[in-house]
Amino acid sequence: MLRPRKFHFLFILILLALNLSAQDKSKLMPFKKIILDIEKQHDVNFNYTEDNIAGLEINPPKRSLSLEQKLEYLEKKTDLSFENIGNKFINIYKKDNAPEMICGYVISDADKKPIANANISLPDKTQFTTDSEGYFEFIKEDKTTFTISHVGFISKRITASNLDSKNCPQIFLEPEITELHEIKANSILASGISKNNDGSFIIKPKKFGILPGLIEPDALQTMQQIPGVNSLDESVSSINVRGGTHDQNLFLWNGIRMFQTGHFFGLISVFNPNLAHTISIYKNGSSAFYGESVSSVVAISSTAETAEKNTFSAGINMINADVYAKYNLSKKSYIEISARKSITDFVETPTYKEYFNKVFQNTTITDFSQNQNVNYQSDKKFGFYDATLKYAQKIGSKDQIILDLITIKDNLEVFQSATVYNTNKSEDNVLRQQNYGGNLSWRRNWNSFNTTKINFYNSSYELLANQKTTLGDQVVIQENTVNNNGINLENNHIINSNFSFNEGYQFNEIGITNLEQVTNPDFYRRVKDVLRTHALIVEGKYNDTISKIYFKAGMRLNYIEKFKKYIAEPRIQLAYGISKNLNLELLGEIKSQNSQQIIDLQKDYFGIEKRRWIISNNTTIPIQKSRQLSLNLFYKKNDWLLDIENFYKKVIGITTSSQGFQNQLEFVRTTGNYEVWGTEMLIQKKINQFLTWFSYTYNENNYHFPNYEYPTFPNNFELTHTLSWAGIYEKNNFKIALGTKWSSGRPKTSPDFAQIDPSDPVLFYNRPNNTNLHIFSQVNISSTYKWETSNGIQYKIGISILNILNRKNEISEYYRISSLTNSIEEVDTFSLQRTPNVSFRVSF
Known part of the structure; x- marks a missing residue:
C-alpha cells in the first residue's frame, strides 16, 4: 500500500508528464513557417517543392542553434535531405529522391x-x-x-x-611558375614575330618564317622591319629607333651588355641567328629592370623555355660558316656551343666584294688609292668570328645555375704602297674590334609563388687601330676599351592569378679608357674614367583577362656614386581591351644613360669605325635623359591587322660630337637635346598561305642647341616619311618574300657658294640640315626551301638578293677641300649595290 507522501510524489510526476506532453503538442509548427524563420535569421534561401513539405508540422529548433545544427535537427525530425550550398542556398529533397x-x-x-x-x-x-x-x-x-x-x-x-x-x-x-605573356597577335610581319600586351615585339628565331632580303633570322636586320626602326646607312651598328643614335639603344645578350653589335663593321649582326631562342624589342615602356638606355632595349636570350633534345646543325653562306650543337649531359644539365667564322680567308665571293666596297668607301683605306695614280699595290686581310658557350645545371627541384660566355672579333689588315715622283709611300694598317662577355646566373623557385634570380656579369670591349707609314716614319695608335661588370638581384612574387610584383637591386661599374699615341712628332694621351651606379627597382603587374586590363608600373631609382646624384625613372604600360578585336595601349617611360659614343675626328680608326665610347662627366658631357609617351590602337579581326601608334620623345644632354656632324658643327662642342614626335602604322592581311603588309612612319625630329647661332634645326637621323611593303608566301617547306622600302632622304647641309672664294677656298655653309638627300628606294627578295630525309636529317637552302634593281641610293653627302686640287669637292656615300647571297644548312 502506498503511503500518502509517496502517492503525492507519484501524482505530481504524472501531472508534470501530462503537462509537458501538452506543451509539445502546443509547439508544433508548420514546416514552411519554420524554414521561413530560418531564412530571415541566417540570410539563406530554401529551394523545395510544395509536395515535399505539404502538411508537415514539427517542433521548431532552438534559435540559438547554428545553421548547420538546425539543418541536422530538421533532417532527423523529417524524411527530408538538406543540401547547403555556400551558406546561401539550401536545396530540400525527399531522402529517397535526392540526386547525388x-x-x-x-x-x-x-x-x-x-x-x-x-x-x-x-x-x-x-x-x-x-x-x-x-x-x-x-x-x-x-x-x-x-x-x-x-x-x-x-x-x-x-x-x-x-x-x-x-x-x-x-x-x-597551383600557380604556373612560368610567367604567361598575353600575345596580341601570333604573326606580325612574318611567322615567328609577335607582339605582347606590354608593347614589346617578340622574335622566335627557331619559328621564324622569312622577310624580304633575309634568309636567316638575324635579330638586328629583322628589327629594322618594325615601324619606327631604321638604319640610315644600312648598318646593324647604326640602328636608329625613333630618331635616336645607335649607342642610345641597350643591347643585351643573356644579361650581358654588348658594346659591339656588328661584324664586317656593321653589315652583319654579331648574334648568331641560329642560336637565339627569344628576342625581345622595346621601343617604349620597357621594364624598370632595364637601365643605361635612353632609346630602345633589345634583349636576346639563348636559354630554352622548355627542355629540348640533342641537336646539331652546320651551315654556310657567301660570307661565313657556322656550327651549333646542344647536348644533354643528364636529365638536369646540358651544354650548348655555337661558332661562326668568315670564309673571306679562303674565297672572295660577290657578296663579300659588295660588302667590302660599301664599308670602305670614303675611308682612309680608299683615300690612299684614290690619291695615287701610279704603281699602286694593296694587300688586305679581313676576317671575323664569334663563339658562344652555355652550361645549364638544375640542382634539385628548385635551383638552376646557368653560365653564358661569348666572344666576338673582327680583324682587318691592309698594306698599301705606291710610288709617286720616285718617292715610295706605304702604309701598314691594322684595325681590331672585339667584345668578350660572361654571365653566371642562379635561379631559385622558393615555392610556387616566389622566385629569386641573381646574376654576375662582365663585358669587355676593345677597338684598336695601328697605322705605320714609311713616309715620315710615323706610327699612330688609337685605342678605346670598355670594361663593364655588375650584379643583378631580382625577386618575383605571384600574389594571385591577376597580380604579381618584382623588386630588385643592381650594381654596375663601367670603366672606359681612350688612348692616343703618335711618334714623330711624339704625342701620348691616355684618359680613363670609372663610374659606379646603384639601382633599386620595384615593379608591379596586374593582368585581368576577364576585364581585359593589363597594367604594369615600375620605378627605378639610380644612385651615381661619383656625382652623388639620384635619378628616378618611372615606367608604365597600360592596355585595355575595348572589345574582343580592339585594344588600346598607353606606354610611358623616363630613362637615363651615363655612357655614349662620340666622334672626335671623322678619320679616327681609318674612318671605318670612328666612334669611341666615353663616360659622362656631368658637365661638358652630361648624363643623357629621355622621356617618352605613346598611345597605340591595335585592331585584329578576320586575319586583318591594324596597328597605329602615336608617340612623343625627348632626349636631353646630347653632345654635338655624338651626332656625327660633317658640316660646320663637326668641330663645335656644345650640348643640347632633340625632340621627336610622329606616327607609326602597320596594316596586315593574311589569306591562307599568303601574308602581305604595308607600314608607314612619319616623324618630325629637331635638334635644340641653345648656345649655337642656329638653336633649332632638323635632326641628322630624321626620315620624315618611310614606307615599306612585303608580300610573303609560305606553303609546307617552301617560303618566298618580296618587298620594297622607300624613304625620304636624310637631312644634309649645303655649302654657301656665294661666300666661297675659288682662289682660296674655305667652306661656308648654309643653315645646318637645310636640305635633304634624294629619295631612298630598294627592292629585295628572298626564298628558302627545307626538306627532310627518312633518317631525320633536315636540309635547308636559301637565296636572297638585296637591291634587285641595282639602284644607286645615296645615304650620306658632305663637302671637303681637296688637297690635290685645292678645290671644294662633294663626297657621296652609297648603299649596297645588287647583292646576292646563298645559304645551305644541315640539321639533325
Whole structure:
C-alpha cells in the first residue's frame, strides 16, 4: 500500500508528464513557417517543392542553434535531405529522391583565396564556372572525372568518386611558375614575330618564317622591319629607333651588355641567328629592370623555355660558316656551343666584294688609292668570328645555375704602297674590334609563388687601330676599351592569378679608357674614367583577362656614386581591351644613360669605325635623359591587322660630337637635346598561305642647341616619311618574300657658294640640315626551301638578293677641300649595290 507522501510524489510526476506532453503538442509548427524563420535569421534561401513539405508540422529548433545544427535537427525530425550550398542556398529533397551531387570550392594554393570564374569541364563537354566564392556543383550521374582550369594556374583533373559530396571539399590549384605573356597577335610581319600586351615585339628565331632580303633570322636586320626602326646607312651598328643614335639603344645578350653589335663593321649582326631562342624589342615602356638606355632595349636570350633534345646543325653562306650543337649531359644539365667564322680567308665571293666596297668607301683605306695614280699595290686581310658557350645545371627541384660566355672579333689588315715622283709611300694598317662577355646566373623557385634570380656579369670591349707609314716614319695608335661588370638581384612574387610584383637591386661599374699615341712628332694621351651606379627597382603587374586590363608600373631609382646624384625613372604600360578585336595601349617611360659614343675626328680608326665610347662627366658631357609617351590602337579581326601608334620623345644632354656632324658643327662642342614626335602604322592581311603588309612612319625630329647661332634645326637621323611593303608566301617547306622600302632622304647641309672664294677656298655653309638627300628606294627578295630525309636529317637552302634593281641610293653627302686640287669637292656615300647571297644548312 502506498503511503500518502509517496502517492503525492507519484501524482505530481504524472501531472508534470501530462503537462509537458501538452506543451509539445502546443509547439508544433508548420514546416514552411519554420524554414521561413530560418531564412530571415541566417540570410539563406530554401529551394523545395510544395509536395515535399505539404502538411508537415514539427517542433521548431532552438534559435540559438547554428545553421548547420538546425539543418541536422530538421533532417532527423523529417524524411527530408538538406543540401547547403555556400551558406546561401539550401536545396530540400525527399531522402529517397535526392540526386547525388558533386560540389567543391576551388582555392589558390598560393594565397588560399577562392578562384572565381575557374572553368569546370565535364566529360560530355559541358562547361561552367565557379562563383565568387570559388564554389561549384553538378549532379554526379555517370560523370566520374572532370577538369578544373584557370589562366595562370596548372589545370587539375579530378576523380569524382574521391570527393566527399556532403562536405564540399576545397580543391587547390597551383600557380604556373612560368610567367604567361598575353600575345596580341601570333604573326606580325612574318611567322615567328609577335607582339605582347606590354608593347614589346617578340622574335622566335627557331619559328621564324622569312622577310624580304633575309634568309636567316638575324635579330638586328629583322628589327629594322618594325615601324619606327631604321638604319640610315644600312648598318646593324647604326640602328636608329625613333630618331635616336645607335649607342642610345641597350643591347643585351643573356644579361650581358654588348658594346659591339656588328661584324664586317656593321653589315652583319654579331648574334648568331641560329642560336637565339627569344628576342625581345622595346621601343617604349620597357621594364624598370632595364637601365643605361635612353632609346630602345633589345634583349636576346639563348636559354630554352622548355627542355629540348640533342641537336646539331652546320651551315654556310657567301660570307661565313657556322656550327651549333646542344647536348644533354643528364636529365638536369646540358651544354650548348655555337661558332661562326668568315670564309673571306679562303674565297672572295660577290657578296663579300659588295660588302667590302660599301664599308670602305670614303675611308682612309680608299683615300690612299684614290690619291695615287701610279704603281699602286694593296694587300688586305679581313676576317671575323664569334663563339658562344652555355652550361645549364638544375640542382634539385628548385635551383638552376646557368653560365653564358661569348666572344666576338673582327680583324682587318691592309698594306698599301705606291710610288709617286720616285718617292715610295706605304702604309701598314691594322684595325681590331672585339667584345668578350660572361654571365653566371642562379635561379631559385622558393615555392610556387616566389622566385629569386641573381646574376654576375662582365663585358669587355676593345677597338684598336695601328697605322705605320714609311713616309715620315710615323706610327699612330688609337685605342678605346670598355670594361663593364655588375650584379643583378631580382625577386618575383605571384600574389594571385591577376597580380604579381618584382623588386630588385643592381650594381654596375663601367670603366672606359681612350688612348692616343703618335711618334714623330711624339704625342701620348691616355684618359680613363670609372663610374659606379646603384639601382633599386620595384615593379608591379596586374593582368585581368576577364576585364581585359593589363597594367604594369615600375620605378627605378639610380644612385651615381661619383656625382652623388639620384635619378628616378618611372615606367608604365597600360592596355585595355575595348572589345574582343580592339585594344588600346598607353606606354610611358623616363630613362637615363651615363655612357655614349662620340666622334672626335671623322678619320679616327681609318674612318671605318670612328666612334669611341666615353663616360659622362656631368658637365661638358652630361648624363643623357629621355622621356617618352605613346598611345597605340591595335585592331585584329578576320586575319586583318591594324596597328597605329602615336608617340612623343625627348632626349636631353646630347653632345654635338655624338651626332656625327660633317658640316660646320663637326668641330663645335656644345650640348643640347632633340625632340621627336610622329606616327607609326602597320596594316596586315593574311589569306591562307599568303601574308602581305604595308607600314608607314612619319616623324618630325629637331635638334635644340641653345648656345649655337642656329638653336633649332632638323635632326641628322630624321626620315620624315618611310614606307615599306612585303608580300610573303609560305606553303609546307617552301617560303618566298618580296618587298620594297622607300624613304625620304636624310637631312644634309649645303655649302654657301656665294661666300666661297675659288682662289682660296674655305667652306661656308648654309643653315645646318637645310636640305635633304634624294629619295631612298630598294627592292629585295628572298626564298628558302627545307626538306627532310627518312633518317631525320633536315636540309635547308636559301637565296636572297638585296637591291634587285641595282639602284644607286645615296645615304650620306658632305663637302671637303681637296688637297690635290685645292678645290671644294662633294663626297657621296652609297648603299649596297645588287647583292646576292646563298645559304645551305644541315640539321639533325
